[in-house]
Amino acid sequence: MASQLRVLVHGGGIGGLTLAIALARRGHTVEIAELRGELEALGVGIIQPSNALHVMREISVLDDCLAAGFPWEVLTIADPAGNALARIPQPRMGDAPACNGIPRPALARVLGAAATAAGAKIRFSATVTELTDDGAGVDVALSDGSSGRWDLVVGFDGIGSPLRTRLYGDRYTPEYTGFANWRVTVPRLPQVRGVVMATAGKEAKALLTPITDDSMYLGAVFAEAEGFRPDPERAHEQLAERLTMFSGPVAEALATATDPAAVVYSRISQVTVEAPWHVGRVALAGDAAHASAPQLAQGAAMAVEDAVVLAESLDAHEGVPAALAAWEERRRPRALWVQALSRAVLKQETGGETTPEEDDLLKIGVPGAAHVLVEPY
Incomplete structure (x- = not known):
């Protein structure tokens, strides 16, 4: 398209900022309408796989x-005590590292700058009216x-x-999967130089993900009632109660999680916009169009690919x-x-019943999906 375009990006998250960079560097006029008052990123850290x-x-x-982050190459599968069961080199796309762990606020700063x-121009405290x-x-x-x-x-x-609601009303509301993600940032243990996935079968799985030289986050997924919210006075203790079957590095990480306010709890929901992702000149992308469970660590990657x-x-x-x-x-x-596949892996890991179609998807597995x-894209 030879002519310059005027493009409004509704949302200043990872995907929106990436689009703004890509378009502005091509000479298009880009504005971002961001509801928040600044580019503060909620959550803890994020995995950037090779495609991201x-x-x-x-x-x-x-x-x-x-x-700003912590590049890594090998996924370690461990038992509840932290003993390595397998070390799986992660594939690369091009010559970038296989993966990078990075704090979400740091990534927001990089992309915003x-x-x-x-x-690109960013309008804060603004949304479409x-x-x-x-x-x-x-x-x-705008507001x-x-x-x-x-x-x-x-x-x-x-x-x-x-924006999805403006286009489609309540046809595509988020569907709660029945599971929630618990995460907390803690000091990085020296032996955690890539993601360590400690598993106790279908009972529980805990991930240790390095995001800087000095920090990592502990993450775990559990079935939770839709209305459940952690106690703001003892969220760290509630997380520890759910992970009592782990010793070794997971227990060491839990011992350093002493601030309940540092625990980030998020329900895992899914959205599938089955209708077209664009109506006329208005488009939906990233989680607005296809939010998924985090089992493949590909949510943000899909957004930036979009x-x-x-x-x-x-x-x-x-x-x-x-x-x-x-x-x-x-x-x-x-x-x-x-x-x-993310939804199928979530069910498999938590003992949920899978469909025949999901069973076929699961044959590839998480390592196969990475390849x-x-x-x-």
Whole structure:
């Protein structure tokens, strides 16, 4: 597409910032409407698998991500006492490291600085209040009192996407899986130089993920009632109660988790937008279109892939509608495959009943999936 576009990105998370960088560096005019008052990232850390790091190279922030995080190459499977059962080298896409652990706030800073440097404008405390697509463009009013006309509006606004609700009402509300993720940042143990997955069969699994030289996060998934919330005064103790079957490094990590406020609890929900991800000149991407369970550590990776592929499609096709159709045709199979396998692995790990289709997916396993996902996106 030879002409410069005006693009509004609704949401300043990982995917939205990546799209803003990719488009602004191509000369398009980009604004991000971010509901929060700053680029504060909720949560603890995040795994950037090789395909996500390949995207970071494409938008020229790979070195910054590696400097802010903890690159690693080998996944260790351990017993509840921490004894290694297997060490599995992770595949690479290109010459970037196999994986990188990074604190979410650090990644937000890296991407936010790059977006601003590329020329994108970020409007904080702003969300869409009115939106009219007349076929030739989209007129948008924002909650900060600003308004404008855009060639394209992209909703990278998360699993609870307000933009998705505008397009589809309540047809695609988040579906709670019955499980929740507990995470807490603790000092990194010297022996944790890559993800350590300690497993007690279907009873429990705990992950230790290094995110800087000095820190790592402990994560665990458990079945939880939909209305359950940790006690704000003893969330760290409730996590420890769920992991009593572990000794070794998991127990050492728990011993250093003494602040209940540091425990991050999030229900695992899924969204599948079965209708087109775009209506006219308004598109949904990342978790707004295809949120999945975290079992493959691919949620953010799928979002950043969505972003760079959308930028490429706008380059390659004449007209926004044609570019969006080509983008979705390219992205939908891969993103929904990740979503389906992630859900199947969650069921398998927690003793849930799987369907015949999920049983077929599970034949590839998590190690096999990693090799599939270093293929070009």
